[in-house]
Amino acid sequence: MIRRYLIIAVAVLGIAVAVLLARHGRRTHGEQQTMSAAQLAELTSLEPIDAHTHIFKSSTAFVGMLERLHMRVLDILYVDDTDSYLTSLSKQRDDASRFVESNADRARLCTTFDPFRFKDADFSKEAVAALNGDFEQGAVAAKIWKNVGMEIVDPAGKFVMPDDPRFEDIYHDIAAHGKTLIIHAGDPDEAWGIPSPWGFVSKYYDANPQWNMSRKPGAPQRKTILEATDRVLARHPDLRVVAAHFGSQEDHLDELAPRLDRYPNLAVDTAARVRRLVFQPRDQVRAFFLKYQDRILYGTDLHPFPATSEGPAPSEWENQYTLDWRYFATEDTFEYQSHKTQGLGLPPEVLKKLYHDNAARWIPGLESKLH
Numbered sequence: 001m002i003r004r005y006l007i008i009a010v011a012v013l014g015i016a017v018a019v020l021l022a023r024h025g026r027r028t029h030g031e032q033q034t035m036s037a038a039q040l041a042e043l044t045s046l047e048p049i050d051a052h053t054h055i056f057k058s059s060t061a062f063v064g065m066l067e068r069l070h071m072r073v074l075d076i077l078y079v080d081d082t083d084s085y086l087t088s089l090s091k092q093r094d095d096a097s098r099f100v101e102s103n104a105d106r107a108r109l110c111t112t113f114d115p116f117r118f119k120d121a122d123f124s125k126e127a128v129a130a131l132n133g134d135f136e137q138g139a140v141a142a143k144i145w146k147n148v149g150m151e152i153v154d155p156a157g158k159f160v161m162p163d164d165p166r167f168e169d170i171y172h173d174i175a176a177h178g179k180t181l182i183i184h185a186g187d188p189d190e191a192w193g194i195p196s197p198w199g200f201v202s203k204y205y206d207a208n209p210q211w212n213m214s215r216k217p218g219a220p221q222r223k224t225i226l227e228a229t230d231r232v233l234a235r236h237p238d239l240r241v242v243a244a245h246f247g248s249q250e251d252h253l254d255e256l257a258p259r260l261d262r263y264p265n266l267a268v269d270t271a272a273r274v275r276r277l278v279f280q281p282r283d284q285v286r287a288f289f290l291k292y293q294d295r296i297l298y299g300t301d302l303h304p305f306p307a308t309s310e311g312p313a314p315s316e317w318e319n320q321y322t323l324d325w326r327y328f329a330t331e332d333t334f335e336y337q338s339h340k341t342q343g344l345g346l347p348p349e350v351l352k353k354l355y356h357d358n359a360a361r362w363i364p365g366l367e368s369k370l371h
């Protein structure tokens, strides 16, 4: 009997771990990647910046890995009411701030506000006051997440969009303080039941049905969400905006290009989307990186689990950095998360912009001393 319970307990634990891994998409594929001494020297010489991480706990080994790679990180908060830990803004702010303050030469905070409070009479006033408090403490950016556009509805059942007038004072405030808005608006095609045009198969929406928009009656299309984002860009030409995940146009770089042309205050990050680029025609992706070399920030979306005893698994992070470097910097033919691809072999001056200069310019304060 006890044995049976044990087997059930182990199975339940296994499923929980698998679900957690799938949620955050950090399952490793293939063998451990190691950087050669020459590659490590090239990467560290750039003083690289990972402009998209979510770090809420740390360890000596993790910080040691960042130091060895000379990696700086932007540590981003976001309120997610579908995740027990991320529901609380104050808890994640405390945890991330502790990491940032104890690694002031490596990390900066990107704060956020709780969009679920949008119905409160004093919503924008309180959000602005809290953001300003974080800016005073050294936060260099603020984030708005995909629940705006894909989840939050007003009392009439209408989806709240990024250009909702209730966010206007917040955008003004971020621009007035010279900070950067990181926006994750929309998701890839699969969220709307449309397969990736390049054959990338995502299991994310099986593990996270709450983001499957094809199940939500009256949900806006991605195009509608991106158009709302574009109205924010047009209304606030003085607001620097970094659209995470290639602005959710990771599979449609040809559609992202005209947006970058139209809005000079828009840049994008690569977070968690290199795994989709590797499916696309190499020449097209390479041409995009060359043409928009001043507008793309390197980021990973790496995400340790605060809810478990597991640390940030430095080897797994390093694995991601190694794979990405091989893709961007070399012309090697290799397996990127089980998909055979050839590296882009970007020129050194473009790598320097991707890994350092663009983050430093689009997110001022990332490099300065904290106090």
Ligand SMILES: [Zn+2]
Residues within 6 Å of the ligand: 052, 053, 054, 271, 301
């Ligand atoms: Zn993220």
